[in-house]
Amino acid sequence: MADSNLSTGTETSARADGRAFDELRPFKIEAGVLERADGSAYLEIGGNKVLVAVYGPRELHIRRLMQPNKAVLRCKYNMAPFSVDDRKRPGPDRRSVEISKITSEALTPAVFLEKFPRSTIDVFIEVIEAEGGTRCAGITAASVALADAGIPMRDMVVACAAGKSNGQVVLDLSELEDKEGEADLPVAMMPRTGDITLLQMDGHLTGDEFEKAIDLAMDGCKKLGEAQKQAIINRYGD
């Protein structure tokens, strides 16, 4: 048996958790889960548990951030101290700051900010349990929370990561695959147009592998997009 926890790869071999190369981890999405927030969503994928709340549009009290002709979208990504194996000290760290920024940039193209001058739309993402791929989970849930809050958007935004693990290009890396793998490629897109609003790559891929990976990620996004819609429809349980 190999030393690593991952099985040796061929295109069709199963991964450590038994998934096919193009299979998402089990997931569920719920909309409207909090009382006080204007919109909210809860998402589980693999061992990830992410909760998002949206407030807005609402008055922005910090004048220097205010835009005269549109709303500002402010995102804050945060991990609970108990969400990871080694307790994380509360408060933002550099990683959270970066993820907050790219999350905001992933969502902004979708929102009709011009409809709400001089206001703010605040998105709060809390990871209460982490298992690889929290930034994508955060974006996917945030889009549902924004829709739940009644904020007008051109399209939903959905995110998913592909990567390379044990020589194989795979979809939706688990925490283990992310740690021991060769590449991680989180992607966010607006499903109707296929416009990509987030793209990061970490690791090493050939041109071909990259193309395979991005196609896998976009496919994964489409599947998650259907779940987003279902979550919203279920909220109004007709």
Added chain:
Amino acid sequence: MVTIIPEIIKESITNLVKEGERTDGRAFDEYREVSLETGIITKAEGSARVKIGKTQIVVGAKPQIAEPFSDTPNKGVLMTNSELLPMAAPNFEPGPPDERSVELARVTDRCIREGKIIDLEKLCIIEGKKVWMIFLDLHIIDYDGNLMDAAVLGSVAALLNTRIPQTRVEDGEVVLDTENTVPLPINEKALMCTFAKIGDELLIDPSLEEEDIMDARISIGVRADGSICAMQKGGEKPFKREEILKAVSIAMEKTAELREYLD
């Protein structure tokens, strides 16, 4: 950001209270619906999700091996932290814990510590060098009144749910046996009961609007054996001695009811 409560709302709640009623139809000594789930976060060695009314808190307990405090070399350590997350209410702002958050963590900590819920001496591994340090993190995700009772209930539930690896000492080093976990040494189940004072009345488990208009608040921590282990008065108006004694007596009864949720 201060929310200004309309006079109309303040009057209507106060008038109802004078008539012996509350806006949600509860009795003065009645809790809202309570729900408690444990073991919901696998990465935390102990966890709980508590709801009182729509107030919701996720509590995670994570133990670490650490050095004890110099004045208690043979005791484990409890560290309680609370985050009033900006998602929990429109007027909660992101940033380091503010005075409310700090008070919540410290009162919860006191109730657990003075309630002697955990037998801290049993958490000592090598005296003066290595003890278990339990980090209790309160993540407030939805605020609808009465954080204290929810925080303590959730914390006790998370601690009851916590399992730590067995330890043995080999050549002066601590060896963890993560395959064999044991529960925390729990002796007691102290819980908290909070009252809002509105006019001359004491209302248990204040709702959000009751908290917004109340004159003062008193929280009382009571152990299963009926003794008091913590108290905290809040708010800007005073209490009379009789009011506090009355609250204590009701708290003793009511915490026993809350304790049933732990089973």
Added chain:
Amino acid sequence: MIFVDDKEIVIPGDVLADEEYHAGRGTFREDNKICSSLVGLVAIRDKKISVIPLQSKYIPRRGDVVIGEITDIRFSMWNLDINSPYSGFLPASDVFGKEKRELNKTFDVGDVLFLRVVDVDEVKKVKLGLKGRGLGKFRGGILINITPTKVPRLIGKKGSMINMIKDETHCDVVVGQNGVVWVKGEPSMERVAEKVIKMIEEQAHTSGLTDRVREMLSELLGKESSEDEESFEEDKKASEHEGSSEEDAPEEEEENGEELIQ
């Protein structure tokens, strides 16, 4: 060509129709297609397709009547929270004319008023006014917040729904287009009205609502004793309500829940 049914729930980005149709509220045009920008219910009226939002904030429009709370007093105006991302201001001149008076002696922080939106500029600065029948300060009663998009449903066709509530509970009810509702009557009746209004808000998008409201009212009122009715009559005479008792929110036409759903 149309791709959805009337009253179907759609989400942002859903394609509703092609260029044959006109883009109504809650939709936008992109590449010869009409798409939804909101979570809401499709409303098809002739060749116009709209989406009625299930959730939204109140955005003030000139002519609306709203219920607001005074949050600040400045040199020559009051600032009000009108349950919107945009706060409103009421100029002192609107109330005093040319006389100078102390603002807080007339209306103080925490007071709740029924006002008209006089003007909204391009950056959404909202000017409010008190000139008009029924406008003014509320005394007593309770306040209930509902999603602004549900206001037409609460009012009902030609006021049918809101009048049913008023008649059955014998309460004064004023509905602001900004989703704030004021109810005044005998305290237990106020609570009945509150429960019913909250139920309407929750179920605004469903059918058969009118009947369920009628049922809920008789169920809740059946519990009230006739004793309460006597003491309420005295209260009503003594009450100091300054506004008028009929709902002043003008009826909405087309693209509104009231006609969409039952």
